Amino acid sequence: MILFIKLFRESAMFAWTSIAANKLRTLLTLLGITIGIFAIISVFSVVDTLERQIRGSIASLGENVIYIQKWPWEFSADFAWWRYMNRPTPRISELDDVMRRTQVVEAAAFIASTSRTIEYLNRSMERIPVLSVSHDYDKVRNFEIERGRYFSPTESTAGRNVAILGYEVAQNLFQQTDPLGKNIKAFGRNIEVIGVFSKEGDDTFGNSHDESIVVPVTFISSFIDVNSDRYNPAILAKGKEYYSSEEVIDELRGAMRAIRRIKPTVDDNFALNQSSLLSKQFDGVFAVLKLAGWIIGGFSILVGGFGIANIMFVSVKERTSIIGIQKALGAKNYFILLQFLAEAVILSLLGGAIGLLMVFGVSWLATYAMDIDFMLTTKNILMGINISVIIGLVAGFIPAWTASRLNPVDAIRSNG
Amino acid sequence: MIQVKELKKNFGDLEVLKGINTTFERGKTNLIIGQSGSGKTVFMKCLVGLLEPDQGGVHYDNLNFTRMKGLERNIIRQKMGMLFQGSALFDSLNVEENVMFPLEMFNKDMSRKEKLERAHFCLDRVNILDANHLFPAEISGGMKKRVAIARAIANSPDYLFCDEPNSGLDPTTAIVIDQLISEITKEFQMTTVINTHDMNSVMEIGDHVVFLYKGNLCWEGSSEEILTTGNKQVEDFVYASELMRKLK
Ligand SMILES: Nc1ncnc2c1ncn2[C@@H]1O[C@H](COP(=O)(O)OP(=O)(O)OP(=O)(O)O)[C@@H](O)[C@H]1O
Ligand SMILES: [Mg+2]
Numbered sequence: 001m002i003l004f005i006k007l008f009r010e011s012a013m014f015a016w017t018s019i020a021a022n023k024l025r026t027l028l029t030l031l032g033i034t035i036g037i038f039a040i041i042s043v044f045s046v047v048d049t050l051e052r053q054i055r056g057s058i059a060s061l062g063e064n065v066i067y068i069q070k071w072p073w074e075f076s077a078d079f080a081w082w083r084y085m086n087r088p089t090p091r092i093s094e095l096d097d098v099m100r101r102t103q104v105v106e107a108a109a110f111i112a113s114t115s116r117t118i119e120y121l122n123r124s125m126e127r128i129p130v131l132s133v134s135h136d137y138d139k140v141r142n143f144e145i146e147r148g149r150y151f152s153p154t155e156s157t158a159g160r161n162v163a164i165l166g167y168e169v170a171q172n173l174f175q176q177t178d179p180l181g182k183n184i185k186a187f188g189r190n191i192e193v194i195g196v197f198s199k200e201g202d203d204t205f206g207n208s209h210d211e212s213i214v215v216p217v218t219f220i221s222s223f224i225d226v227n228s229d230r231y232n233p234a235i236l237a238k239g240k241e242y243y244s245s246e247e248v249i250d251e252l253r254g255a256m257r258a259i260r261r262i263k264p265t266v267d268d269n270f271a272l273n274q275s276s277l278l279s280k281q282f283d284g285v286f287a288v289l290k291l292a293g294w295i296i297g298g299f300s301i302l303v304g305g306f307g308i309a310n311i312m313f314v315s316v317k318e319r320t321s322i323i324g325i326q327k328a329l330g331a332k333n334y335f336i337l338l339q340f341l342a343e344a345v346i347l348s349l350l351g352g353a354i355g356l357l358m359v360f361g362v363s364w365l366a367t368y369a370m371d372i373d374f375m376l377t378t379k380n381i382l383m384g385i386n387i388s389v390i391i392g393l394v395a396g397f398i399p400a401w402t403a404s405r406l407n408p409v410d411a412i413r414s415n416g
Numbered sequence: 417m418i419q420v421k422e423l424k425k426n427f428g429d430l431e432v433l434k435g436i437n438t439t440f441e442r443g444k445t446n447l448i449i450g451q452s453g454s455g456k457t458v459f460m461k462c463l464v465g466l467l468e469p470d471q472g473g474v475h476y477d478n479l480n481f482t483r484m485k486g487l488e489r490n491i492i493r494q495k496m497g498m499l500f501q502g503s504a505l506f507d508s509l510n511v512e513e514n515v516m517f518p519l520e521m522f523n524k525d526m527s528r529k530e531k532l533e534r535a536h537f538c539l540d541r542v543n544i545l546d547a548n549h550l551f552p553a554e555i556s557g558g559m560k561k562r563v564a565i566a567r568a569i570a571n572s573p574d575y576l577f578c579d580e581p582n583s584g585l586d587p588t589t590a591i592v593i594d595q596l597i598s599e600i601t602k603e604f605q606m607t608t609v610i611n612t613h614d615m616n617s618v619m620e621i622g623d624h625v626v627f628l629y630k631g632n633l634c635w636e637g638s639s640e641e642i643l644t645t646g647n648k649q650v651e652d653f654v655y656a657s658e659l660m661r662k663l664k
Binding site (some may be wrong): 016096101321322326328329330331332335 | 464466493494498500504506507508516518521522532623
């Protein structure tokens with residue numbers, strides 16, 4: 001074993017000398033590997049980054065939360081939109097029915113959204129989403145309140161003019177001052193600020209509270225028809241722990257059909273949307289992206305592999321007499337084989353490492369210049385290294401094999 | 417001792433060696449001379465097993481090397497040291513690593529330290545120990561030759577083969593190298609076979625001289641005898657140079 005390591009060290013040394021002697025030629029040939037590794041690893045890094053963000057967003061939507069809505073989230077290819085047009089929207093009055101008719105639903109909330117200009121003193125913000133929610137909203141959606149508090153039961157039932165502001169809204173309207181207890185203006189009314197959400201950051205589905213405000217639906221419904229399709233009403237139902245989303249959906253389907261008195265032969269006139277299903281849709285997109293990365297990178301790597309094989313054949317030819325002398329001095333075939341394989345692997349790793357460095361550079365740029373949290377994971381680095389090593393082994397094998405089989409007679413050019 | 421028996425080698429229709437018989441003794445420098453194309457290289461390649469003879473064989477201390485299979489041959493090959501034309505050092509290894517190379521390849525049960533000691537011993541023997549960390553590119557042709565000799569004797573060979581050992585060296589250095597080979601041959605009691613064109617070498621160190629002519633062993637004897645032999649072909653070869661003619 002120790003001998004093997006020593007031999008390997010010597011092989012690597014022989015390899016290094018020949019690489020160092022032909023720097024430019026080597027680098028040009030390695031470009032294929034470099035570009036290939038760059039393509040594959042950068043695509044994988046992008047996909048990983050997106051996936052991570054989406055997973056995070058889904059978690060904030062609440063696990064095991066079903067959205068009862070008019071429109072489905074997933075559109076199949078033969079989606080007949082006109083059939084959905086005439087569906088009724090979920091109504092606030094259906095909320096209690098849903099709770100009454102189900103056992104596995106832990107909490108449910110009605111939500112309708114619109115957008116309005118929000119004013120405070122002389123400052124204003126346009127097109128701010130206003131979420132009108134029923135009291136149990138805090139039980140179906142995960143969030144934290146940084147300052148102030150959530151709606152009290154009386155505020156929710158009486159439809160008091162109170163609001164909880166998103167982090168960015170509070171920052172913009174109030175800046176240094178404390179928003180709690182102040183009145184903002186929207187819908188031509190004064191609304192008292194009773195809380196501010198913690199900063200949530202960007203969200204893939206635009207579900208962050210940061211740039212919106214939340215008010216009791218009972219307040220809004222006194223002057224707006226929250227059941228109107230315009231406000232995209234939905235009932236959010238959170239399943240009890242230990243119940244699968246399938247069970248929750250089954251029960252909700254039954255409950256909704258009963259509430260709406262749908263005959264057994266008639267299709268549902270509501271959609272049961274699920275946040276985790278959304279990620280399944282993305283899985284497909286990611287698979288395509290990754291495949292594209294493999295194909296583009298694969299072609300470059302193929303070219304690079306041939307380049308390495310070419311370098312290796314030249315290298316074997318250049319060192320024919322050295323190989324002969326090594327053999328005459330007792331070197332075994334496997335030593336010659338290893339020596340050239342090591343050279344091929346080193347070459348390929350060199351190309352791959354440059355590619356990885358490029359990915360690293362791009363991810364650094366993306367993180368610092370564009371504020372995208374783009375990550376080169378250890379897993380992807382290892383994958384890049386593995387691919388390089390495998391390419392080196394594959395591309396180097398035939399040249400190395402040829403070298404190891406050289407007959408010392410041909411190999412030694414002696415004319416004594 | 418190496419015995420050559422009825423050694424024949426053809427390349428197609430070309431008969432290069434036509435049945436050579438001779439014996440190379442232990443502790444002696446055996447020189448093979450002859451005109452260009454007389455088959456010296458082919459002869460030496462047959463001796464070390466780089467070429468397979470068509471007929472006859474080579475016996476190393478009464479073991480028929482030509483008949484042996486791979487593994488057996490390896491045992492004999494471990495006892496051969498080879499000095500290649502033009503030194504043929506590994507450029508990427510320094511002097512002492514070059515000398516250690518055959519030890520790494522053959523001597524699996526020697527420790528690193530022992531190998532280093534052996535390499536230093538050989539380098540010291542050829543008076544070049546102080547250059548042990550230099551690379552081939554940094555030393556002169558004569559020094560390279562010394563390193564090559566040290567490498568050839570690293571495995572304490574019983575048989576030493578030298579392919580034109582002083583080609584490309586100036587006459588003075590050539591004599592020094594010849595002397596060195598002759599000395600270590602006596603000192604380590606090796607059977608040394610040298611391929612050469614150089615009449616100086618013949619006169620200096622030729623214990624036993626084999627003259628090849630058109631694929632035949634035309635004459636053999638000692639360096640003293642070569643000047644006075646009546647053999648026409650030998651005389652033509654020996655007195656080809658102006659200097660030798662004057663000496664006569
Ligand atoms: N592998 C081979 N295939 C065919 N012919 C060969 C081969 N090797 C040598 N020969 C022929 O054998 C003959 C003897 O060649 P060899 O190299 O032994 O001569 P030499 O005595 O070493 O000459 P020089 O002093 O010039 O080196 C030559 O005619 C050469 O062409
Ligand atoms: Mg020759």
